[in-house]
Amino acid sequence: MARVFNFSAGPAALPEPVLAQVRDELLDWHGSGMSVMEMSHRGKEFMAIQAEAEADLRSLMGIPDNYRVLFLQGGATLQFAMVPLNLMPVGASADYVVTGSWSKKAVAEAKRYGTVKVAASSAETNFNRIPGQDELTLDPQAAYVHITSNNTIFGTEYHYTPDTGAVPLVADASSNILSRPVDVGRYGLIYAGAQKNIGPAGLTLVIVREDLIGRCRGGAPTLLDYAIHAENDSAYNTPPTFAIYVAGLVFKHLLAQGGLAAVEQANVDKAQLLYDVLDRSGFYSCPTELASRSRMNVPFTLADADLDATFLAESKQAGLVQLKGHRSVGGMRASIYNAMPRAGVQALVEFMIDFERRHG
Numbered sequence: 001m002a003r004v005f006n007f008s009a010g011p012a013a014l015p016e017p018v019l020a021q022v023r024d025e026l027l028d029w030h031g032s033g034m035s036v037m038e039m040s041h042r043g044k045e046f047m048a049i050q051a052e053a054e055a056d057l058r059s060l061m062g063i064p065d066n067y068r069v070l071f072l073q074g075g076a077t078l079q080f081a082m083v084p085l086n087l088m089p090v091g092a093s094a095d096y097v098v099t100g101s102w103s104k105k106a107v108a109e110a111k112r113y114g115t116v117k118v119a120a121s122s123a124e125t126n127f128n129r130i131p132g133q134d135e136l137t138l139d140p141q142a143a144y145v146h147i148t149s150n151n152t153i154f155g156t157e158y159h160y161t162p163d164t165g166a167v168p169l170v171a172d173a174s175s176n177i178l179s180r181p182v183d184v185g186r187y188g189l190i191y192a193g194a195q196k197n198i199g200p201a202g203l204t205l206v207i208v209r210e211d212l213i214g215r216c217r218g219g220a221p222t223l224l225d226y227a228i229h230a231e232n233d234s235a236y237n238t239p240p241t242f243a244i245y246v247a248g249l250v251f252k253h254l255l256a257q258g259g260l261a262a263v264e265q266a267n268v269d270k271a272q273l274l275y276d277v278l279d280r281s282g283f284y285s286c287p288t289e290l291a292s293r294s295r296m297n298v299p300f301t302l303a304d305a306d307l308d309a310t311f312l313a314e315s316k317q318a319g320l321v322q323l324k325g326h327r328s329v330g331g332m333r334a335s336i337y338n339a340m341p342r343a344g345v346q347a348l349v350e351f352m353i354d355f356e357r358r359h360g
């Protein structure tokens with residue numbers, strides 16, 4: 001068996017020890033004689049799996065008691081609609097900070113339900129930076145302020161938590177959740193599709209302050225009401241059981257690594273390794289502003305774009321896969337989420353230095 005180093009933006013690499021445990025437990029989970037995939041979501045085994053996953057996530061992120069954890073489906077994309085449906089009263093407005101393609105999609109969806117005010121945007125510089133607090137035009141009457149905490153495509157990340165006063169802060173944290181400690185109490189709601197830093201696709205995590213639940217506007221589908229999910233412990237209908245189980249193993253794995261402070265240190269170190277190579281010569285370059293750089297997604301270009309295809313072919317040959325950049329940015333992108341080991345980044349860096357020596 002030869003596992004590659006997978007730099008995919010998502011679905012992305014999972015921690016190998018977690019995959020090994022899933023394999024070991026696949027046919028017979030803890031003597032139950034069945035796979036987690038085959039269990040009733042209302043049986044005591046699965047309910048224990050879900051409760052443990054939630055408890056571990058709460059301890060990992062330090063989630064305060066007045067927040068609910070919801071295990072949903074529909075991806076981050078469905079949250080683009082659920083957030084305004086639940087948090088924006090009819091006739092109200094919300095502030096959105098536009099920092100890339102996912103923010104733009106969130107704005108487009110919210111506009112179907114009310115007025116969107118753009119609090120700031122980095123479109124002018126092709127989303128290569130995160131606007132600072134002093135650049136945000138915030139409306140104290142807004143229903144909420146929405147940010148994208150890490151921009152998966154453009155490779156930028158918030159390194160501060162916006163101060164929104166009494167207005168709830170909502171974050172799409174799909175691509176950097178669990179990569180660093182976060183003060184959950186500063187947020188009204190945090191959501192994330194699982195397939196980047198949590199577990200298998202199909203699960204969407206929502207962490208929401210209790211007072212924001214129960215405000216869903218009339219006429220919305222039952223399944224899009226946070227209150228329905230909160231009242232039913234995420235089992236109003238069948239939740240993505242297997243994905244919840246795997247996510248629970250990932251939470252345990254991160255706790256065993258020392259929690260999010262230790263995870264952050266490892267991520268800072270991995271990202272630095274890669275950015276150092278991008279900055280040391282003119283052969284590679286990185287389009288993002290220094291202070292806004294993401295630790296999770298690192299876009300870069302070669303000075304000679306004619307070498308792109310060769311770079312991708314040779315890196316794949318070396319067991320380094322999924323490095324092609326997103327079409328809206330071009331060049332390459334290395335996604336180095338939690339599950340990318342330091343050895344993977346080290347291998348990429350060594351390949352890049354060698355590639356430059358041979359083609360530079």
Ligand SMILES: *Cc1c(COP(=O)(O)O)cnc(C)c1O
Pocket residue numbers: 010074075076077078102148150151152172173174175193194196
């Ligand atoms: C991947 C991604 C999405 C879309 O997630 P889905 O689960 O496919 O709906 C939204 N926002 C961000 C920041 C992402 O990285």
